[in-house]
Amino acid sequence: MLILMTILYLMHMRKIYTSTIFALTLLTLSGCASKGAKFVAPAFTDEGTSSIYLMRQSSFVGAIICRPVLLDDINVGCLQNGGFLRVELSPGEHTLKMPKVNSTDWFEPAILKGNFESGKTYYAEWTGNLETFIPIPNGALTTVIGSAETTLIEYQESDALPILKSLYDSSN
Numbered sequence: 001m002l003i004l005m006t007i008l009y010l011m012h013m014r015k016i017y018t019s020t021i022f023a024l025t026l027l028t029l030s031g032c033a034s035k036g037a038k039f040v041a042p043a044f045t046d047e048g049t050s051s052i053y054l055m056r057q058s059s060f061v062g063a064i065i066c067r068p069v070l071l072d073d074i075n076v077g078c079l080q081n082g083g084f085l086r087v088e089l090s091p092g093e094h095t096l097k098m099p100k101v102n103s104t105d106w107f108e109p110a111i112l113k114g115n116f117e118s119g120k121t122y123y124a125e126w127t128g129n130l131e132t133f134i135p136i137p138n139g140a141l142t143t144v145i146g147s148a149e150t151t152l153i154e155y156q157e158s159d160a161l162p163i164l165k166s167l168y169d170s171s172n
Contacts, residue, residue: 036169
Protein backbone atom coordinates (compact mmCIF):
# COMPACT_ATOMS: atom_id res chain seq x y z
CA MET A 1 0.00 0.00 0.00
CA LEU A 2 2.82 2.37 0.88
CA ILE A 3 4.51 1.67 -2.46
CA LEU A 4 1.29 2.45 -4.34
CA MET A 5 0.85 5.73 -2.44
CA THR A 6 4.46 6.66 -3.16
CA ILE A 7 4.02 5.94 -6.87
CA LEU A 8 0.80 7.99 -7.01
CA TYR A 9 2.50 10.84 -5.16
CA LEU A 10 5.47 10.82 -7.54
CA MET A 11 3.16 10.75 -10.57
CA HIS A 12 1.26 13.72 -9.16
CA MET A 13 4.50 15.65 -8.50
CA ARG A 14 5.73 14.88 -12.02
CA LYS A 15 2.52 16.36 -13.49
CA ILE A 16 2.96 19.50 -11.39
CA TYR A 17 6.63 19.76 -12.37
CA THR A 18 5.88 19.25 -16.08
CA SER A 19 3.01 21.76 -16.02
CA THR A 20 5.17 24.34 -14.25
CA ILE A 21 8.04 23.95 -16.73
CA PHE A 22 5.60 24.20 -19.66
CA ALA A 23 3.96 27.35 -18.25
CA LEU A 24 7.31 29.02 -17.58
CA THR A 25 8.49 28.19 -21.09
CA LEU A 26 5.36 29.73 -22.62
CA LEU A 27 5.73 32.85 -20.49
CA THR A 28 9.37 33.21 -21.46
CA LEU A 29 8.74 32.74 -25.17
CA SER A 30 5.72 35.05 -25.22
CA GLY A 31 8.03 37.87 -24.13
CA CYS A 32 10.26 37.31 -27.17
CA ALA A 33 7.87 38.35 -29.90
CA SER A 34 7.49 41.90 -31.13
CA LYS A 35 4.68 43.75 -29.38
CA GLY A 36 4.49 46.96 -31.43
CA ALA A 37 1.75 48.00 -33.81
CA LYS A 38 0.96 45.69 -36.70
CA PHE A 39 2.23 46.88 -40.10
CA VAL A 40 -0.39 48.70 -42.17
CA ALA A 41 1.36 50.49 -45.04
CA PRO A 42 4.82 51.86 -45.83
CA ALA A 43 5.46 55.29 -44.34
CA PHE A 44 6.08 58.12 -46.80
CA THR A 45 9.78 58.65 -47.53
CA ASP A 46 10.73 62.31 -47.96
CA GLU A 47 12.58 63.33 -51.10
CA GLY A 48 15.71 64.17 -49.06
CA THR A 49 15.94 60.79 -47.31
CA SER A 50 15.87 57.06 -47.96
CA SER A 51 14.35 54.35 -45.82
CA ILE A 52 14.71 50.63 -45.43
CA TYR A 53 12.32 48.16 -43.83
CA LEU A 54 14.10 45.29 -42.12
CA MET A 55 11.87 42.26 -41.61
CA ARG A 56 12.13 39.17 -39.44
CA GLN A 57 9.42 36.54 -39.72
CA SER A 58 8.46 34.65 -36.60
CA SER A 59 10.63 31.58 -36.04
CA PHE A 60 11.37 29.33 -33.09
CA VAL A 61 15.11 29.32 -33.85
CA GLY A 62 16.70 32.34 -32.17
CA ALA A 63 13.30 33.64 -31.05
CA ILE A 64 14.48 34.99 -27.73
CA ILE A 65 17.14 37.25 -29.26
CA CYS A 66 16.35 40.79 -30.40
CA ARG A 67 18.86 41.34 -33.22
CA PRO A 68 20.66 44.71 -32.94
CA VAL A 69 20.72 46.85 -36.09
CA LEU A 70 23.71 49.12 -36.77
CA LEU A 71 23.72 51.79 -39.47
CA ASP A 72 27.32 52.78 -40.23
CA ASP A 73 28.26 51.28 -36.81
CA ILE A 74 25.63 53.34 -34.92
CA ASN A 75 22.87 51.42 -33.12
CA VAL A 76 19.50 52.35 -34.65
CA GLY A 77 17.33 49.69 -33.03
CA CYS A 78 16.68 46.04 -32.56
CA LEU A 79 14.76 43.61 -34.78
CA GLN A 80 12.51 41.34 -32.74
CA ASN A 81 11.15 37.95 -33.70
CA GLY A 82 8.02 38.52 -35.83
CA GLY A 83 8.86 42.20 -36.25
CA PHE A 84 9.93 44.90 -38.65
CA LEU A 85 12.10 47.96 -38.20
CA ARG A 86 11.97 51.05 -40.41
CA VAL A 87 15.29 52.87 -40.60
CA GLU A 88 15.60 56.32 -42.18
CA LEU A 89 18.94 57.23 -43.71
CA SER A 90 20.47 59.95 -45.81
CA PRO A 91 20.99 59.15 -49.48
CA GLY A 92 24.38 57.67 -50.35
CA GLU A 93 26.64 54.77 -49.37
CA HIS A 94 25.72 53.03 -46.11
CA THR A 95 26.36 49.76 -44.30
CA LEU A 96 23.64 48.04 -42.30
CA LYS A 97 24.95 45.39 -39.95
CA MET A 98 23.23 42.92 -37.65
CA PRO A 99 26.09 41.63 -35.46
CA LYS A 100 26.35 38.65 -33.14
CA VAL A 101 24.51 39.32 -29.88
CA ASN A 102 27.06 37.53 -27.69
CA SER A 103 29.74 34.86 -27.83
CA THR A 104 27.18 32.03 -27.67
CA ASP A 105 25.12 33.39 -30.59
CA TRP A 106 25.29 30.80 -33.39
CA PHE A 107 24.21 33.29 -36.06
CA GLU A 108 26.93 35.04 -38.03
CA PRO A 109 26.72 38.82 -38.55
CA ALA A 110 24.54 39.89 -41.48
CA ILE A 111 25.77 42.85 -43.53
CA LEU A 112 24.05 44.86 -46.27
CA LYS A 113 26.06 47.52 -48.12
CA GLY A 114 24.48 49.77 -50.67
CA ASN A 115 23.99 53.12 -52.32
CA PHE A 116 20.61 54.35 -51.10
CA GLU A 117 18.81 56.79 -53.40
CA SER A 118 16.85 59.83 -52.28
CA GLY A 119 13.09 59.27 -51.92
CA LYS A 120 13.32 55.48 -52.27
CA THR A 121 12.22 52.77 -49.86
CA TYR A 122 14.12 49.49 -49.62
CA TYR A 123 13.18 46.13 -48.08
CA ALA A 124 15.32 43.33 -46.61
CA GLU A 125 14.55 40.26 -44.52
CA TRP A 126 16.87 38.76 -41.88
CA THR A 127 16.68 34.98 -41.73
CA GLY A 128 18.46 32.54 -39.48
CA ASN A 129 18.29 28.81 -40.13
CA LEU A 130 19.67 26.07 -37.93
CA GLU A 131 22.14 23.97 -39.91
CA THR A 132 23.41 21.57 -37.26
CA PHE A 133 22.22 20.77 -33.75
CA ILE A 134 24.15 18.15 -31.81
CA PRO A 135 23.29 17.31 -28.18
CA ILE A 136 26.20 15.67 -26.37
CA PRO A 137 25.30 13.77 -23.18
CA ASN A 138 27.61 14.72 -20.34
CA GLY A 139 26.47 12.85 -17.24
CA ALA A 140 23.34 14.49 -15.83
CA LEU A 141 23.83 17.49 -18.15
CA THR A 142 23.74 17.81 -21.91
CA THR A 143 26.02 20.08 -23.91
CA VAL A 144 24.69 21.36 -27.23
CA ILE A 145 26.80 22.43 -30.18
CA GLY A 146 25.62 23.62 -33.54
CA SER A 147 25.76 26.17 -36.29
CA ALA A 148 23.31 28.41 -38.09
CA GLU A 149 23.08 30.14 -41.45
CA THR A 150 22.31 33.87 -41.56
CA THR A 151 21.13 35.80 -44.62
CA LEU A 152 19.73 39.22 -45.47
CA ILE A 153 17.39 38.87 -48.44
CA GLU A 154 16.55 41.98 -50.45
CA TYR A 155 12.98 42.32 -51.76
CA GLN A 156 11.01 44.45 -54.17
CA GLU A 157 8.07 46.26 -52.57
CA SER A 158 5.49 43.96 -54.18
CA ASP A 159 7.14 40.91 -52.58
CA ALA A 160 7.86 42.59 -49.22
CA LEU A 161 4.38 43.97 -48.45
CA PRO A 162 2.68 40.56 -47.95
CA ILE A 163 5.43 39.62 -45.48
CA LEU A 164 5.27 42.96 -43.67
CA LYS A 165 1.50 42.63 -43.15
CA SER A 166 2.13 39.73 -40.75
CA LEU A 167 4.76 41.61 -38.70
CA TYR A 168 4.76 44.03 -35.76
CA ASP A 169 6.79 47.21 -35.23
CA SER A 170 10.04 46.45 -33.35
CA SER A 171 10.82 50.11 -32.67
CA ASN A 172 8.50 50.32 -29.65
